[in-house]
Amino acid sequence: MNLKELAASLNLSQTTVSRALNGYPEVRAETRARVLKAARAAHYEPNTRAQRLATGRSMTVGHVIPLSDQHQMVNPIFSDFLASAGEVYAREGYDLLLSIVGVDEVEAAYRKLASNGSVDGLMVHGPRVTDARIPLLKSLGLPFIVHGRSAGSETCSWLDIQNRAAFEHATNFLIDLGHCRIGLINGLEVFDFAHRRRQGYDAALQARGVSPNPAWVTCDEMTEEFGYRSANAMLDLDDAPTAFLTSSILSAIGVRRAVAHRGLTLGREVSLITHDDVLSYLRNGGDGLAFTATRSPIRDAGRRAAEMLMSLIDAPQQGPLQELWPVELTLGRTTGPAV
Amino acid sequence: MNLKELAASLNLSQTTVSRALNGYPEVRAETRARVLKAARAAHYEPNTRAQRLATGRSMTVGHVIPLSDQHQMVNPIFSDFLASAGEVYAREGYDLLLSIVGVDEVEAAYRKLASNGSVDGLMVHGPRVTDARIPLLKSLGLPFIVHGRSAGSETCSWLDIQNRAAFEHATNFLIDLGHCRIGLINGLEVFDFAHRRRQGYDAALQARGVSPNPAWVTCDEMTEEFGYRSANAMLDLDDAPTAFLTSSILSAIGVRRAVAHRGLTLGREVSLITHDDVLSYLRNGGDGLAFTATRSPIRDAGRRAAEMLMSLIDAPQQGPLQELWPVELTLGRTTGPAV
DNA sequence: TCTTTTTTTCAAAGCGCTTTGAGTCACTGC
DNA sequence: GCAGTGACTCAAAGCGCTTTGAAAAAAAGA
Numbered sequence: 001m002n003l004k005e006l007a008a009s010l011n012l013s014q015t016t017v018s019r020a021l022n023g024y025p026e027v028r029a030e031t032r033a034r035v036l037k038a039a040r041a042a043h044y045e046p047n048t049r050a051q052r053l054a055t056g057r058s059m060t061v062g063h064v065i066p067l068s069d070q071h072q073m074v075n076p077i078f079s080d081f082l083a084s085a086g087e088v089y090a091r092e093g094y095d096l097l098l099s100i101v102g103v104d105e106v107e108a109a110y111r112k113l114a115s116n117g118s119v120d121g122l123m124v125h126g127p128r129v130t131d132a133r134i135p136l137l138k139s140l141g142l143p144f145i146v147h148g149r150s151a152g153s154e155t156c157s158w159l160d161i162q163n164r165a166a167f168e169h170a171t172n173f174l175i176d177l178g179h180c181r182i183g184l185i186n187g188l189e190v191f192d193f194a195h196r197r198r199q200g201y202d203a204a205l206q207a208r209g210v211s212p213n214p215a216w217v218t219c220d221e222m223t224e225e226f227g228y229r230s231a232n233a234m235l236d237l238d239d240a241p242t243a244f245l246t247s248s249i250l251s252a253i254g255v256r257r258a259v260a261h262r263g264l265t266l267g268r269e270v271s272l273i274t275h276d277d278v279l280s281y282l283r284n285g286g287d288g289l290a291f292t293a294t295r296s297p298i299r300d301a302g303r304r305a306a307e308m309l310m311s312l313i314d315a316p317q318q319g320p321l322q323e324l325w326p327v328e329l330t331l332g333r334t335t336g337p338a339v
Numbered sequence: 340m341n342l343k344e345l346a347a348s349l350n351l352s353q354t355t356v357s358r359a360l361n362g363y364p365e366v367r368a369e370t371r372a373r374v375l376k377a378a379r380a381a382h383y384e385p386n387t388r389a390q391r392l393a394t395g396r397s398m399t400v401g402h403v404i405p406l407s408d409q410h411q412m413v414n415p416i417f418s419d420f421l422a423s424a425g426e427v428y429a430r431e432g433y434d435l436l437l438s439i440v441g442v443d444e445v446e447a448a449y450r451k452l453a454s455n456g457s458v459d460g461l462m463v464h465g466p467r468v469t470d471a472r473i474p475l476l477k478s479l480g481l482p483f484i485v486h487g488r489s490a491g492s493e494t495c496s497w498l499d500i501q502n503r504a505a506f507e508h509a510t511n512f513l514i515d516l517g518h519c520r521i522g523l524i525n526g527l528e529v530f531d532f533a534h535r536r537r538q539g540y541d542a543a544l545q546a547r548g549v550s551p552n553p554a555w556v557t558c559d560e561m562t563e564e565f566g567y568r569s570a571n572a573m574l575d576l577d578d579a580p581t582a583f584l585t586s587s588i589l590s591a592i593g594v595r596r597a598v599a600h601r602g603l604t605l606g607r608e609v610s611l612i613t614h615d616d617v618l619s620y621l622r623n624g625g626d627g628l629a630f631t632a633t634r635s636p637i638r639d640a641g642r643r644a645a646e647m648l649m650s651l652i653d654a655p656q657q658g659p660l661q662e663l664w665p666v667e668l669t670l671g672r673t674t675g676p677a678v
Numbered sequence: 679t680c681t682t683t684t685t686t687t688c689a690a691a692g693c694g695c696t697t698t699g700a701g702t703c704a705c706t707g708c
Numbered sequence: 709g710c711a712g713t714g715a716c717t718c719a720a721a722g723c724g725c726t727t728t729g730a731a732a733a734a735a736a737g738a
Binding site for chain 2: 053
Binding site for chain 2: 694695696697698
């Protein structure tokens with residue numbers, strides 16, 4: 001059943017039926033009711049392909065997820081981010097086009113999405129400190145939101161959290177507890193979030209006159225194993241850290257394993273603060289998991305970023321939308337005074 | 340730049356240009372080269388909306404991800420499954436439409452996707468023991484692949500692993516080690532995979548004359564916390580299990596935490612076998628994580644399921660495609676003889 | 679009653695592509 | 709010299725919808 005047939009069955013023109021269905025005012029209430037009833041009865045659904053061609057809008061937003069080449073690894077925050085963003089899109093009648101591409105095909109993917117018109121807007125994940133995608137997207141003229149920041153993002157729209165302040169705060173908190181050997185188990189510092197966290201860590205150490213040590217800092221994909229390995233290696237040092245900062249709760253779990261394996265206890269001999277994206281299947285809180293953490297729910301970010309994108313698509317000429325969210329430090333059971 | 344303009348700039352008709360670009364034979368090699376060169380120079384990309392309307396194919400596959408209502412939780416396997424499936428789609432020139440919907444809107448979502456023609460095929464996630472989606476999709480006439488099985492899936496296409504056999508095997512293995520109190524920390528048994536795993540567990544106990552105990556079985560969303568809680572509760576019993584089976588590595592990590600918390604060691608006082616989907620950021624193996632596990636990489640499943648779907652879209656009339664993958668039991672350091 | 683305004687409906691022109699059916703042109707072979 | 713064959717190319721007809729500009733019908737005003 002298509003519009004033409006539906007119109008014929010009602011003895012109306014396609015125009016009238018289309019207007020009736022789309023809520024235009026130039027249709028008598030009685031006629032509209034008749035049309036809606038018939039449409040429902042016939043299970044009529046307008047063909048999206050035709051609709052999109054006719055309107056020139058694709059009613060689709062694109063998420064391009066870069067797949068890190070070596071490990072073929074998908075950042076575990078994506079599923080939660082996508083889930084919450086997806087809800088917003090669905091509510092607004094938009095489709096979500098997910099594009100999974102190797103890290104060096106990302107640029108080509110954006111270019112293609114833009115030029116073949118298959119999306120009305122884009123979400124940018126995992127921005128790097130300097131990121132070729134930002135200038136590219138600016139030049140393409142498609143609305144986009146960056147989840148995070150990057151060089152050149154002053155003039156574009158983004159949603160980010162205070163990574164630097166959060167880690168500065170966390171580091172200070174550990175120093176206040178008497179720790180002066182603090183390990184940082186960070187994400188890859190080519191990524192802006194990790195770079196900023198490092199800056200916060202460095203700044204706090206410097207401000208408090210605590211001397212840094214390169215051996216106390218590692219950066220990599222934030223897996224459990226990476227946390228375990230890093231903590232193990234650092235704990236083997238003569239001047240082993242007495243406290244750790246991790247950039248992901250998965251790495252924190254790895255640190256916990258390394259610590260437990262040595263018969264030590266988090267919050268006693270070793271302290272740990274992790275960043276917590278509040279992943280739905282890795283809740284921090286109940287039952288003693290309770291890492292002391294800088295918390296910022298990724299789902300809230302996904303939801304808000306999607307809303308911002310919708311708004312930008314509706315009114316592309318509006319100035320850049322930028323939101324910088326504060327991050328709270330929540331106390332768990334993994335921090336205690338230095339022994 | 341659109342086809343019309345491109346054709347005009349070349350003094351050719353749209354037909355010829357279209358044929359040249361799409362590799363049809365009725366074009367002189369020289370002409371084709373000229374067209375391709377001009378297209379590249381002008382950064383021409385055919386408008387997908389128009390292409391899809393004209394061809395009647397949407398070149399899109401839909402993944403509908405049900406969001407469990409209570410916890411708003413996304414199964415962590417989805418991101419890996421999507422990533423690997425997405426690669427296949429990209430390679431074949433298909434888009435991936437991701438639809439995140441509440442668990443009771445799933446049916447409506449499928450119905451809509453089918454009737455407005457926005458996808459050429461569908462992937463069905465998380466089938467239940469009896470699942471209304473299966474008969475619905477059969478009636479809709481869209482190609483689809485079920486990741487898992489369900490009542491009525493005998494006549495449709497699916498890819499599944501031997502859940503029942505895997506857990507029967509694992510249970511037998513534990514019994515062979517002398518364990519006769521075995522806890523099962525399962526997923527929600529409304530889901531087919533969990534139901535089958537339970538069957539395997541039950542069957543092994545029965546066959547070996549080991550008496551079951553309802554207190555040794557729990558089912559829920561497979562979080563870390565759930566594993567921790569379940570193990571804790573069971574270890575508090577007078578007749579506490581000496582071994583555990585878990586349906587997810589996350590729950591296994593929770594069990595490990597509970598066990599460690601009591602000063603016990605996995606592989607010594609308590610044994611543990613987990614199912615391992617080989618999630619990219621939760622590798623089992625290196626550095627002592629090494630759970631004894633029934634392994635089945637979810638990425639392989641995603642890739643293969645996507646290939647099957649592509650094949651089904653290309654030739655929808657072909658008989659149902661069904662693959663049942665064996666699951667291997669790999670030894671780690673978390674199993675040992677009962678004490 | 680007749681014009682003017684408003685309401686309601688319509689025919690037809692796109693949107694940018696693919697594909698059909700027909701045409702042109704240069705070669706063959708008889 | 710002419711039909712017969714390939715090799716190329718083209719004009720035009722969709723695909724199913726939205727939207728414009730115009731017309732018909734109904735209501736209002738003079």
